[in-house]
Amino acid sequence: MEKQHYSIAIDGPGGAGKSTIARRAAAELGFVYVDTGAIYRAVACAALSRGIDPSDEAAVSALLPSLQLELRWTEDGVQHVWLNGADISAQLRTPEVSTAASRVSALPVVRQFLLEQQRVVARTHDVIMDGRDIGTVVLPDADVKIFLSASPEVRARRRWLELQEKGTPDTFEGESVLADLIARDERDSNRAIAPLRPADDAVLLDTSGMTLQESIDAILKLIRKKVTV
Ligand code: DC
Numbered sequence: 606m607e608k609q610h611y612s613i614a615i616d617g618p619g620g621a622g623k624s625t626i627a628r629r630a631a632a633e634l635g636f637v638y639v640d641t642g643a644i645y646r647a648v649a650c651a652a653l654s655r656g657i658d659p660s661d662e663a664a665v666s667a668l669l670p671s672l673q674l675e676l677r678w679t680e681d682g683v684q685h686v687w688l689n690g691a692d693i694s695a696q697l698r699t700p701e702v703s704t705a706a707s708r709v710s711a712l713p714v715v716r717q718f719l720l721e722q723q724r725v726v727a728r729t730h731d732v733i734m735d736g737r738d739i740g741t742v743v744l745p746d747a748d749v750k751i752f753l754s755a756s757p758e759v760r761a762r763r764r765w766l767e768l769q770e771k772g773t774p775d776t777f778e779g780e781s782v783l784a785d786l787i788a789r790d791e792r793d794s795n796r797a798i799a800p801l802r803p804a805d806d807a808v809l810l811d812t813s814g815m816t817l818q819e820s821i822d823a824i825l826k827l828i829r830k831k832v833t834v
Contacts, residue, residue: 611636611731611832612746614739615824617753618790618801619703620760622812622820623735626753629817630824631733632682634834639676639726640684641736641743642706644719646697647674647686649705659708666714674719676726698768700785707789710737711796731834737793740804749831751824752803755813761786 613636615627624640631638649659651672657664675687685694696702709715716738723743726732736743740750755763761783768782793801803809808827812820 610728611748612727612744613733613828614744614747614750615733615735615753616737616739616803618760620764620786621753621755622763623753625817626820626824627733627735628682629821633825637678637730637732638682638684639732639734641723641734641739643684643686643697644674645710646702646706647688647693648672648715649702649709650693650696651688652709653705659705662712662714665709665712669714669718674722703789704785707792711792713798716799737801738799740807741802742799749828750804750807751827752807752809754811757783757787759813
């Protein structure tokens with residue numbers, strides 16, 4: 606019989622710290638960390654590089670069959686996204702790609718295209734998977750579901766610091782980080798398909814007043830209540 610794997614779903618809005626927290630918790634548990642936002646970003650990147658409007662369903666749909674997406678992990682558990690044989694991870698974090706990813710992710714054809722790819726990873730590895738619809742749609746039977754949030758101001762500040770660390774141009778003002786984040790929350794929460802919302806059986810965790818380490822510890826505690834590793 607096929608070995609059963611553990612799956613942990615972490616959903617929440619952008620900038621809630623999901624990726625850092627999930628990656629560190631996965632490393633602690635020896636699980637694979639899967640950042641599903643990165644594959645929506647990869648589709649967005651492909652659309653932008655071909656001059657396709659990320660909201661144009663027909664054009665994006667026509668693009669999908671030519672996309673060969675692959676996830677790989679470095680020794681220390683960092684996920685890389687390969688598109689048609691090239692590692693495009695370094696191109697995925699710009700504000701332009703963030704907005705385009707939010708737009709392509711509202712298209713049912715894109716969600717359908719990426720659904721099985723996400724499920725295959727969870728079937729074959731112990732995973733902590735982060736996204737918007739992991740607990741509700743992708744892995745409805747996940748062993749633990751966590752919905753991670755923080756106030757928009759706290760999230761914008763964290764995102765801004767992250768962008769600063771990566772040396773994103775100075776012109777990217779703190780205020781526009783907040784406005785972009787709120788616009789993306791709106792779009793991700795109000796789309797018709799797989800909107801951002803907590804699963805009925807998710808544990809809600811607000812990290813606004815927590816340090817990174819406190820958030821990681823809180824997540825690990827929730828996971829270890831249900832999962833013995
Ligand atoms: O997590 P992120 O910021 O990298 O995600 C980028 C966009 O992708 C986000 O605005 C919404 C979309 N997304 C999604 O719809 N479903 C997911 N499971 C993950 C991301």
